[in-house]
Amino acid sequence: MQGNGFRIALTVFFVGLCGYYLYPSVQNLYVSYQMGQMEEAERVEYQENNRQRLERIRENSLNLGLDLQGGMHVTLEVQVASLLDQLARNKDESFNNILRTARQQAQEADVTVLNAFLQEFEAQNPDGRLSRYFRSESDNITRRSDNSAVEEYLQAQVDDAVQRAMEIVRNRVDRYGVTEPSIQAKGDQRIAVELPGVEDPSRVRNLLESASQLTFHLTGDPQQLQGAMQRIIEYYEPSAEDSAQIAAADTAAGEAAGEEMPQPADTSDAQMAEADTGETEDGTAIATDEQGGEQGTSLTGPGEDASQAGPQNPLLAAMQPLPRQQAPIAGRVFASDTSTVRELLSRPEVQDLLPSGVQLMWGANPVVTTEDGREAFNLFAVRAEPEMTGDVVTDASVQFRQQTNAPMVSITMNSTGARQWARITGANVGEPVTIVLDGIVYSYANIQERIPGGRTQIEGLESRQEASDIVTVLKSGALPAPVNIVEERTVGPTLGEESVRAGFISVVVGLLLVVLFMIMYYRTAGVVADIALLLNVILILGILAGFNATLTLPGIAGIVLTIGMAVDANVLIYDRVREEQATGKTLRAAIDAGYEQSLSAILDANITTFFMGVILYSFGVGPVQGFAVTLMAGILSSLFTAIIVTRLIFDYMVEERSMEVSYG
Amino acid sequence: MRLFENADYTLIPNRRIGYIISGILLTLSIASLLVRGLSLGIDFRGGMEFVVGNTQDVSTVELRSALTEPLGGQPEVKRYGDTGVLIRASAAGDINEVQQRILSTMKQEFPEAEPRIEKTNIVGPRFAEDLKQGAIYAVFGALAVIFLYILVRFEWRYSMGAVAALIHDVTITLGIFSLLAGVVPFSLQIDQSIIAAFLTIVGYSLNDTVVVFDRVREYVNLLKTENFPDVVNRSINATLSRTVVTSVTTLIVVTILFFFGGEVLRGFSFALIIGVVIGTYSSVFVASPTIVELDRRLDTATT
Numbered sequence: 029m030q031g032n033g034f035r036i037a038l039t040v041f042f043v044g045l046c047g048y049y050l051y052p053s054v055q056n057l058y059v060s061y062q063m064g065q066m067e068e069a070e071r072v073e074y075q076e077n078n079r080q081r082l083e084r085i086r087e088n089s090l091n092l093g094l095d096l097q098g099g100m101h102v103t104l105e106v107q108v109a110s111l112l113d114q115l116a117r118n119k120d121e122s123f124n125n126i127l128r129t130a131r132q133q134a135q136e137a138d139v140t141v142l143n144a145f146l147q148e149f150e151a152q153n154p155d156g157r158l159s160r161y162f163r164s165e166s167d168n169i170t171r172r173s174d175n176s177a178v179e180e181y182l183q184a185q186v187d188d189a190v191q192r193a194m195e196i197v198r199n200r201v202d203r204y205g206v207t208e209p210s211i212q213a214k215g216d217q218r219i220a221v222e223l224p225g226v227e228d229p230s231r232v233r234n235l236l237e238s239a240s241q242l243t244f245h246l247t248g249d250p251q252q253l254q255g256a257m258q259r260i261i262e263y264y265e266p267s268a269e270d271s272a273q274i275a276a277a278d279t280a281a282g283e284a285a286g287e288e289m290p291q292p293a294d295t296s297d298a299q300m301a302e303a304d305t306g307e308t309e310d311g312t313a314i315a316t317d318e319q320g321g322e323q324g325t326s327l328t329g330p331g332e333d334a335s336q337a338g339p340q341n342p343l344l345a346a347m348q349p350l351p352r353q354q355a356p357i358a359g360r361v362f363a364s365d366t367s368t369v370r371e372l373l374s375r376p377e378v379q380d381l382l383p384s385g386v387q388l389m390w391g392a393n394p395v396v397t398t399e400d401g402r403e404a405f406n407l408f409a410v411r412a413e414p415e416m417t418g419d420v421v422t423d424a425s426v427q428f429r430q431q432t433n434a435p436m437v438s439i440t441m442n443s444t445g446a447r448q449w450a451r452i453t454g455a456n457v458g459e460p461v462t463i464v465l466d467g468i469v470y471s472y473a474n475i476q477e478r479i480p481g482g483r484t485q486i487e488g489l490e491s492r493q494e495a496s497d498i499v500t501v502l503k504s505g506a507l508p509a510p511v512n513i514v515e516e517r518t519v520g521p522t523l524g525e526e527s528v529r530a531g532f533i534s535v536v537v538g539l540l541l542v543v544l545f546m547i548m549y550y551r552t553a554g555v556v557a558d559i560a561l562l563l564n565v566i567l568i569l570g571i572l573a574g575f576n577a578t579l580t581l582p583g584i585a586g587i588v589l590t591i592g593m594a595v596d597a598n599v600l601i602y603d604r605v606r607e608e609q610a611t612g613k614t615l616r617a618a619i620d621a622g623y624e625q626s627l628s629a630i631l632d633a634n635i636t637t638f639f640m641g642v643i644l645y646s647f648g649v650g651p652v653q654g655f656a657v658t659l660m661a662g663i664l665s666s667l668f669t670a671i672i673v674t675r676l677i678f679d680y681m682v683e684e685r686s687m688e689v690s691y692g
Numbered sequence: 693m694r695l696f697e698n699a700d701y702t703l704i705p706n707r708r709i710g711y712i713i714s715g716i717l718l719t720l721s722i723a724s725l726l727v728r729g730l731s732l733g734i735d736f737r738g739g740m741e742f743v744v745g746n747t748q749d750v751s752t753v754e755l756r757s758a759l760t761e762p763l764g765g766q767p768e769v770k771r772y773g774d775t776g777v778l779i780r781a782s783a784a785g786d787i788n789e790v791q792q793r794i795l796s797t798m799k800q801e802f803p804e805a806e807p808r809i810e811k812t813n814i815v816g817p818r819f820a821e822d823l824k825q826g827a828i829y830a831v832f833g834a835l836a837v838i839f840l841y842i843l844v845r846f847e848w849r850y851s852m853g854a855v856a857a858l859i860h861d862v863t864i865t866l867g868i869f870s871l872l873a874g875v876v877p878f879s880l881q882i883d884q885s886i887i888a889a890f891l892t893i894v895g896y897s898l899n900d901t902v903v904v905f906d907r908v909r910e911y912v913n914l915l916k917t918e919n920f921p922d923v924v925n926r927s928i929n930a931t932l933s934r935t936v937v938t939s940v941t942t943l944i945v946v947t948i949l950f951f952f953g954g955e956v957l958r959g960f961s962f963a964l965i966i967g968v969v970i971g972t973y974s975s976v977f978v979a980s981p982t983i984v985e986l987d988r989r990l991d992t993a994t995t
Contacts, residue, residue: 095956105816105818105819113789128749134818135817135818138821138822138825229791229809229812230787230788230791230792233787233788234788239811297937307860326931337724341762351951364762364793364796367789373865385785405727438793460790512816513787513814513816514815514816514819515814515815515816516787516812516813516814517813517814517836518809518811518812519810519811520745520746520808520809520810522810523743523745523810523811526773526954527954527956529823530952530953530954530957531954533952534945534948534949534952534953538944538945538948538949541944541945541948542941543946545940545941545944546941549693549694549937550812561694578915581953581956582885582888582957582960583959585949585953585957585960588945588946588949588953589892589942589945589949589964591945591947592941592942592943592944592945592946593896593938593941593942595901595937595938595941596899596934596938596941596942599937599938599941600903600932600934603931603933603934604699606694606929610698622856622972625910628906629902629903631847632905632906633898633899633900633902633904633906634899635841635896636838636841636842636895636899636902637895637896637898639834639837639838639841639895639898640834640891640894640898641894641895642835643837643891644830644832644888644891645825647826647830648826648830648884648887648888651884651885652884652885652887655885655888656888658894659895669799671810692693692694
């Protein structure tokens with residue numbers, strides 16, 4: 029055993045280190061098992077008393093990937109094209125063309141929007157000055173600035189936008205309340221967000237993507253709107269010439285035809301204003317629209333008339349106009365038909381028929397729900413240019429209306445905002461005003477009187493949750509540029525549990541079969557290899573815990589694979605020992621020669637596989653990286669156990685115990 | 693227990709048999725890759741994928757036709773595990789809206805089922821393009837690194853032999869994926885985990901090859917009088933026991949992964965099963981013959 033001191037020390041050191049790193053994980057397992065046994069009340073009390081300790085244990089124990097514990101992984105991309113569009117002034121046709129081309133190029137090739145934009149600008153205006161479009165006093169970019177200065181300024185703006193977007197996303201995630209979220213920059217304009225244990229992905233999507241652009245709009249003139257809607261309906265009226273054109277849209281909308289569309293009997297402007305007059309607890313004086321006639325009698329939809337004749341009016345089939353309305357509501361649409369209506373109304377010829385400066389926007393929540401659970405939404409006509417924007421908001425909170433207990437979001441503005449709000453409300457008493465968040469109308473009500481003090485509220489919300497999400501996005505601030513989800517992977521908790529179980533079974537069964545095979549094939553030496561194999565699994569987990577790596581399902585697959593491949597080094601050694609024995613060497617000499625002769629093959633074979641792991645890790649993402657990490661950890665630990673640990677055991681058996689070791 | 697002890701098969705002299713088998717497999721694979729192609733998974737093609745649980749009673753055929761209109765195009769609908777269906781749609785549209793449409797359609801058409809979204813995979817077109825690029829870099833990077841490493845540790849003939857074996861393995865595995873896609877009851881689409889499996893196959897095949905080469909190198913110095921093909925044949929035989937044992941243990945674990953690892957790892961472990969078998973075969977019948985052939989050519993060239 030001489031000369032083995034170093035090996036023993038090394039083995040003890042590594043095993044000790046792994047034990048140290050794995051201890052919290054074992055504790056975690058034990059504690060969660062214990063808590064599983066407890067009664068509900070007991071558990072709560074236990075958690076109360078041991079909060080800090082539990083948290084520490086959880087933090088230090090082996091991380092499970094989202095695919096195992098359930099959760100949501102989202103990659104967001106900051107829309108640089110929109111940012112450029114926002115930054116630019118004096119936009120002309122040429123600018124819009126360049127931006128459109130740049131956007132397309134960035135979609136198709138590996139080039140950033142900004143670079144594509146700059147190149148395209150250069151190509152179209154060889155002597156052009158970027159300062160034609162971009163100026164900023166605070167950044168010292170004036171009409172005289174040369175292109176390189178502007179380019180620098182734009183790059184800085186993009187970087188800053190990504191940075192700010194990340195902070196805002198972090199803020200929103202924190203307010204949403206997930207345990208141990210992770211938010212990281214990824215490349216130039218992407219942000220990777222990991223949210224363990226998310227129950228409602230669609231809510232998170234809204235929360236993350238919301239630009240949080242709060243705007244206050246006056247509405248279009250109802251009379252004008254009625255006329256415009258009439259003309260738009262006429263535009264879609266099927267006639268001999270254009271029935272073909274309509275046919276396509278008709279099939280899409282056809283489903284909605286012939287259904288009853290609930291409609292308020294006769295909700296007039298005046299009635300709405302009366303609906304909830306008087307000052308609220310906040311001292312504001314906006315009458316809330318009860319969003320029109322839940323009690324209204326159900327009228328027969330237009331589909332009935334249409335279904336009698338051959339071709340139908342596709343717009344009327346999908347949308348219910350509200351002709352007697354004095355309100356700026358273009359119509360009412362079932363949730364299932366919104367995309368049809370959106371498409372029909374977005375045609376340029378139709379857009380031209382709308383009163384100038386007026387834009388159609390959807391209501392946030394359904395106004396009516398039919399008996400069979402179908403929901404209808406209002407389509408508002410509001411002035412496209414906002415009266416004021418939400419950057420004046422200083423605070424927001426969830427409140428409840430006193431009588432109805434309906435949730436609402438109360439907003440406080442700074443002094444500038446308060447002044448503006450007072451002016452707008454003062455000048456438009458009796459007119460409806462809408463509060464719009466990200467292009468969707470939340471509140472719609474008539475102004476009763478001038479509102480000083482800079483307070484108002486957003487109403488017409490569906491739930492407390494919705495109210496608190498709005499507070500979250502308002503308080504975290506507006507995103508400097510819109511972000512889009514470019515990648516999302518969500519795994520539900522049930523599927524995650526199934527994966528854990530599947531992985532665990534695979535590890536155990538794989539281990540068992542390989543262990544049995546090795547004993548059968550190599551006898552005593554097989555037992556030694558099996559000890560090394562078990563140690564291997566522990567070492568891999570230890571390495572993962574030590575490096576704070578995450579265990580994913582592919583990672584478990586990597587462990588299972590390592591179990592099969594880790595014996596390889598032992599197999600190489602043992603076969604070599606057998607060969608040496610066959611040449612007539614003593615056991616002692618055969619073991620020495622076996623280890624020595626097989627070393628170069630073991631190293632070569634493992635180093636190449638390790639390279640594969642490195643390459644996989646650098647190019648892969650998420651779970652694949654997890655696989656690469658366990659593969660690399662497995663190679664390191666199997667090298668260690670095969671070369672050092674098994675040698676130690678054999679030396680002990682042969683030299684100290686003078687045992688006759690069978691290599692099968 | 694001892695397998696292949698003192699094995700003395702005439703493998704190298706009979707290498708033509710290996711050439712014929714490999715030739716047939718490669719031809720079939722390349723033909724299938726050209727004709728049938730590979731079906732790319734969502735990672736590399738972009739799109740939306742939803743696994744809806746609690747739908748064991750829903751017929752996939754009916755669901756497909758029911759979803760065609762709301763999703764604006766026929767989606768792919770497949771069974772997923774015991775209780776779920778997998779729905780693949782193109783990437784267009786708002787995620788929440790698509791998800792809502794799927795759920796409401798299912799509720800309408802199959803009122804008795806209580807569908808629950810278990811899993812989503814959404815990849816935008818540009819992102820998919822980036823992932824594809826990463827995968828291509830990874831595969832070619834891996835091949836280059838291997839070539840260089842073997843070049844440094846051995847010599848160029850061995851490098852060629854190793855890389856020839858790797859290309860052989862990956863091509864045939866891809867070919868089998870292309871041939872069996874749609875025939876077997878699980879997804880064989882190429883996604884990131886399949887790329888990971890391919891690189892593992894590359895690593896494994898190399899592992900096998902390197903062990904044989906290592907022995908060739910040793911014997912070349914030891915048995916200077918024997919001619920090269922005999923040395924290689926002897927080396928293969930000497931390492932045959934190890935080659936088989938390691939293949940067996942590895943096959944055991946990947947087969948277990950295939951059966952117990954769950955739906956997510958099915959394609960991945962299937963690739964590994966094929967890869968281990970082909971990789972073992974190729975180190976004996978492709979990599980080693982290649983160095984023999986190259987050596988012969990070299991000899992005739994120099995003499």
